[in-house]
Amino acid sequence: MAKYAIRRLLALLPVFLVVTVIVFLLIHLVPGDPIDNLMRSGSDPAQRDALSRAYGLDRSLVEQYLAWMGHLVRGDLGTAIVQRRPVAELIGENIGYSLALGGLALAFSAIVGIVAGVTAASFQDRVADRALMSLALVGSTVPSFWLGLLMILFFAVQLGWVPVSGARHWTSVILPATTVGLAGMALVARVTRIAMIETARQDFVTLLHAKGVSRFTIQTRHLLRHALVPVLTLLSLRIGLIVGGSVTVEYVFARPGLGSLLIRAIGQRDYPVIQGSLLMLAIAVMLGTLVGDLLQAAMDPRQREDDRS
Amino acid sequence: MTPILSVENLGHTFPGPAGWFGARKRFRAVGEVDFELHPGEILGVVGESGCGKSTLARLIMRLYEPTDGTIRFEGTDITHLSRRALQPLRRRFQMVFQDPYSSIDPRQTIAEALTEPFEVQGVGLSAAARRAEIERLLALVALDPAMAGSHPHHLSGGQKQRVGIARALALGPRLIAFDEPTASLDVSVQAQVVELLLRLRRELDLTYLFISHDLALVDYLCDRVMVMYLGRVVEILPRGAPPRHPYTQALLAAAFAPDPKVRRHIVRITGEIPSGYDVPTGCAFAARCPLVEDTCRAIRPALVGDGHHAVACHLAPPIASES
Amino acid sequence: MLTVDDLEIGFSTLHPLAGVDFSVARGEILGLVGESGSGKSMTAMSVMGLLPLIGGRVTRGSIRFEGEELTTLDEARYRRLRGGRIALITQNPMTSLDPMVRVGPQIDQGARLHLGLDARAARIRTVELMARMRIPDAARVYDLHPHQLSGGLRQRIVIAMALAGDPELLIADEPTTALDVIVQAQIVQLLVELVRERDLALMLITHDMGLVAQACDRVAVMYSGRIVESGPVAAIFEDPRHPYTRALIGCIPRPGMAEGTLAGIPGTVPSIADLPSGCRFHPRCPMAVAACRDRVPQTVAVAADHGVACLLAGAASGDAP
């Protein structure tokens, strides 16, 4: 298992490098002079030269990339143009909020999704199944920003249960986390349900019944365990859904976080901040996928062997 | 008489799963196969799963590229002929597959499946000729001509297999390879198909390579039987001849005779077939052979014998002249 | 020990089984033989009480095990019977084991449920059982996952699993079909030994007349959801009375048979949605008369312990065409 984990981690390195190349190339792909993109217009030539040297823009792309990577591994992500502060500092201030939101949303999707999926599978094709699956359909199709706004209107404005926006009080995370988690929950519920149903048709489940194991034990111990594998695959593949959803929802609820930071930076064309926050979000997706893969391998012995051949 | 098919030292190694720069592990599926097939003959190939019998058929049909040896069809070396050069020859050798359920494209009608060979070969047929051809082929395999318009999922397994046979007959071949054509059919249907194959051979003057795991069936149908184990031929014996190789003997002993008076319950062979990734250096059967000696583990026995009966075993009694 | 009488089962409006009668005694191997679609596996599921799993139910008749009626048994008591006194062996060793659980504990489960053993005792018993199945190095194999084992070993594990609860009746549904010839023989040999050694009753479901000839004491031949003939194995092979049994035996190639003598049976097994009237074999039967289309034949005894469900059974004896 440890060997598998290390192999997985090593396999991630080239991906990480490609991601850094893409993020690095960002300022060069933007139409116009990179210098113009790195500073406010109207600055004097001396400043331009200084910046040009600082970024090594007079050197070749490869050298520039290596220099940029050199800074990156030391935790230097450059300086924000608008706020004139190190990007790393800005990210540090925001990352906690994003982690809290993402983590809660993930937990919400997984727990509620699995419970809903198991319930639906147990009542296959009956009213409870139809109701839950319709709800799941709605959950995965309603635009999250719209839902967020409606929830603000209802829970924050009409009922006044939670703050409208911001992140000053802990209750402020409830609505955003629910909004983000709902889409994930819907997917988890659908996959759990179908995995339970498909597994129940397999020969070894017939044999479990034939051994005299009770239906309840089969459902909760054996089938659920099998259903969790595709659920983990889904969650690790669609971790982007949570990360991406957080970006949107942070913006809707005016919550601090990497997503708000990124969107504001795009609006202000603040490229160092865009680079930094994009990189962090991409890393979050990569790590999420890795954790999902490892959990899957821990559960399913076949998985560990599959990738070796 | 010139053999219709002659195979010399034929071998095939599958590349393992694709790596980043090509294949890594290699899988030895077939090695050092030598035999000749004479016009009008039915040669059976038997062995357990993974013995390379299906691979052998696909090599001869040039569905796989042989890695060693030569294949001669009617005297022509076809081992490495290009697809275009092979195209006209393909009319003369064809194959029928095991799984009738997937051997016809589900989107085709029976008529389309039957005329696909002409289309691929670039034989232009007028509408009337096409209809006549379809009727002729369906009649050959004793199917109702009204079936031409149906899709394969409307047919039973036995009917689909008949369509597969008719399709193989479309271009007028001389040699047909059958890969377990009755393995997924019920015995009552199998018997019909087997009788059909015998009738077709008589009427159309065909030669068969018949692959099966069913010893009794092969014994009924074939003139000679080739026994394979781990990609090698261990014995080629005429119909009804007593087996000499310990593996052939074991296979025969393990087959269930449909007669309660002949009961055999002594299975001396233990274990299962090893993987083709690591073929032993000596005799492939050494690990499971009840008679095994040190020589067997060290040296691979060659296939020796006269034109009728040949055995690859150090310990097999010398072949008495059979005639 | 097990007596099935006039069993009929239903799936919504369809009745894939109707009029299934047979019995198995202690120490006996009964072969339940038939082609695909004859209802063999359905019969096994009925005896195991697992029909609801596939959406069916018993609509008529009785299944008695040691005098106890099973068709009306409540689920909790049935569950104690399943895996305890009646055990099942399934066809495909590749899919019959839970791929995510080590094989040892899968065997343990039966002993723990039905014999009340604790984990340690169950483990010891399981390793012994595995060794009895001639699994080499049983203590090590105990901790392996199914995908690490060959087909033959997996089937031995499935058999061990069935024996874990110390059953009296074993139902084996095509236990060797997915295996190679030599392994098949090994497994059958093992099953026969176990029956003799433990005085079990074995219901062996198969399509292979060869296997029946080699392993069984008595045979019940099924066609389209009915038992058409049953009797001692020697009688069935030497003096088959039902035209279907005779045709089936004629389909098997034997050494020394001349070309063109393999008969085959014209037509195909009817689908359960569209069953013929009267005797279900009459559209394919070479001897059918008008009455066969109208009357459902009752089982009549033609000899001691030899029953045939054919209207012509009395008239036609072994020398008929």
Next chain:
Amino acid sequence: MIARLVDRLMWRGPRPGIAPIVAGAALLCLVAAAFLSPWIAPWPYDQQMLAEADRAPSLAHWFGTDEFGRDVLSRVLFGARTSLSVALVSISVSCSLGMAIGAICGYVGGPVDRWVMAAIDMTWCFPEILLALLLVAILGPGSTSTVLAIAIAYLAQFTRLTRSQIRALKRETFVEASLCFGAGPAHILLRRLLPNAVAPVVVVAMLTTGDAILLEATLGFFGMGAQPPTPSWGGMMSSGSELLFEAPWVILWPGAAIAASVIAINLFGDGVLVALDVKKRRRTH
């Protein structure tokens, strides 16, 4: 790095009944409405009537008016054109490109396949919305960025799906049979493999169109989608969110339009999947 794509084909729900038919009819209406919007919209989408700004729904303006006094109903109808065309164009591009790459990779196999697939899998590191934001950062806001972002974001999905279909079909016996007659790669790929692979990919493309509509709307909501004065559902909500408390109907209607169309697409797509599955089962048994 991504072990395997969870097959969208697996997500069959309960037996659908008539829902797919209703959903299909709703989709037809939606497309018709988008197409006919210049003729059926009660007001021009850009006609400002500042005197009637922020009016609640009334007989004159069924869906109310926005902060410039523009008719919300008319803008929702015109917005349907933008949203649907962006989604359809981007998914068509993504799907056809993905099918081409996937078919070739699946057919050829080997190292080519591994390298191309690894490159395509890289896109998983950037979830749709991040990819879209990245492109907007490079190309600036507008429909082009949106189309490109959606096309790239779903490319991996279509490639993987087509590839796995082709790989599975390649093992089917009927392909070997065609090879036996001497069929070349063109015949195999175009006559045997692709026709059998197309149906599920097209259904998934349809389902993904729903996701594309959502993504287009999200970008619009950030003010990065179709630029004013072109009406789009997301764009309407972007400006409407500032008046959330005063004029909630401005965001209510476009949001409902998005939700309704995405739900209809999903219901219809699920229905088609079930139908395909039933057909397939009938064929294989």
